[in-house]
Amino acid sequence: MTWTVFAVAIFNAMLINNVILKQFLGICPFLGVSKKSSSAVGMGAAVTFVMVIASFVTYAIYSYVLVPYGIEYISTIAFILVIASLVQLVEMILKKFSKPLYKSLGIYLPLITTNCAILGVAEGNISNIYTNYGSSGMWLAVFTALGTALGFTLIIFAFSSVREKLESSNVPDAWKGVPISLVVAGIMSIAFLGLQGIL
Amino acid sequence: MLTITLEALIVPLFVLGGMGLLLGLGLAYAADVLKVEIDARIEKVIELLPGFNCGACGYPGCAGFGEGIVEGEVEQLSLCKPGKDSDYNAIMEYLKSTPGPDGKIVEVKK
Numbered sequence: 001m002t003w004t005v006f007a008v009a010i011f012n013a014m015l016i017n018n019v020i021l022k023q024f025l026g027i028c029p030f031l032g033v034s035k036k037s038s039s040a041v042g043m044g045a046a047v048t049f050v051m052v053i054a055s056f057v058t059y060a061i062y063s064y065v066l067v068p069y070g071i072e073y074i075s076t077i078a079f080i081l082v083i084a085s086l087v088q089l090v091e092m093i094l095k096k097f098s099k100p101l102y103k104s105l106g107i108y109l110p111l112i113t114t115n116c117a118i119l120g121v122a123e124g125n126i127s128n129i130y131t132n133y134g135s136s137g138m139w140l141a142v143f144t145a146l147g148t149a150l151g152f153t154l155i156i157f158a159f160s161s162v163r164e165k166l167e168s169s170n171v172p173d174a175w176k177g178v179p180i181s182l183v184v185a186g187i188m189s190i191a192f193l194g195l196q197g198i199l
Numbered sequence: 200m201l202t203i204t205l206e207a208l209i210v211p212l213f214v215l216g217g218m219g220l221l222l223g224l225g226l227a228y229a230a231d232v233l234k235v236e237i238d239a240r241i242e243k244v245i246e247l248l249p250g251f252n253c254g255a256c257g258y259p260g261c262a263g264f265g266e267g268i269v270e271g272e273v274e275q276l277s278l279c280k281p282g283k284d285s286d287y288n289a290i291m292e293y294l295k296s297t298p299g300p301d302g303k304i305v306e307v308k309k
């Protein structure tokens with residue numbers, strides 16, 4: 001596989017099939033941790049870390065353990081196991097090295113475990129890449145995960161910046177807070193529809 | 200008739216069990232390397248909070264609020280909306296009776 005394949009995979013996963021705005025995965029942290037752009041970026045970094053490593057490990061486990069033994073049906077449990085452990089690890093690392101970030105992420109940090117975007121990418125890699133390339137698609141899977149995670153970070157950062165501006169703008173009372181944010185999210189999603197069909 | 204071979208039962212068990220064991224050991228090791236000292240009172244106060252993680256207090260969850268209390272950033276316990284008087288009293292009593300590692304006592308209002 002050449003580099004163009006990887007570049008296309010990243011571009012496609014990041015912008016065209018954006019996890020949040022196109023596949024509607026990972027909405028919980030998208031709404032929960034987007035009040036401040038600093039914590040949004042922190043969340044993006046944590047998700048990136050977990051997503052990339054989880055994709056690598058789950059792809060390896062799937063192709064070298066589950067398939068040879070013919071037990072592909074336990075993939076969901078096995079993947080969740082890997083993801084949960086990685087999130088624990090991230091939590092410990094953040095607690096040790098970045099207390100303020102740990103605090104601002106709060107309950108949303110352990111909730112990355114149940115962030116459907118991560119399991120979604122791991123399972124999507126299996127159904128889209130493994131079925132076509134077998135175990136040699138590993139790197140493609142990792143790059144897809146990287147692109148997805150970058151897309152997640154980009155969107156959550158953009159959204160949080162808009163929300164910060166909204167804080168100080170004159171919004172009708174009934175629309176203050178979450179309602180106007182949801183409208184913004186909807187408009188962003190429509191805007192990203194414009195990228196359909198580029199590739 | 201549905202036949203289940205012994206192998207079909209045991210292999211997944213061993214695979215998952217083995218993965219769990221490996222990951223668990225890895226985490227135990229990481230927990231040891233990345234240990235941080237925290238004020239023992241924080242955990243106790245978090246336990247005494249309602250535990251809904253609803254965020255009404257302005258923190259992203261009960262853990263944040265509990266830490267805020269012990270570190271003295273929280274002015275009023277009643278910021279925790281789902282909390283009852285009995286919860287507030289239990290926390291105030293506990294904090295009154297337990298000095299921190301530096302011997303100081305945290306004071307909060309209801």
Ligand code: SF4
Pocket residue numbers: 248249250251252253254255256257258259260261262264265278279280281282
């Ligand atoms: S308001 Fe109370 S119950 Fe809700 S998150 Fe804060 S401390 Fe927990």
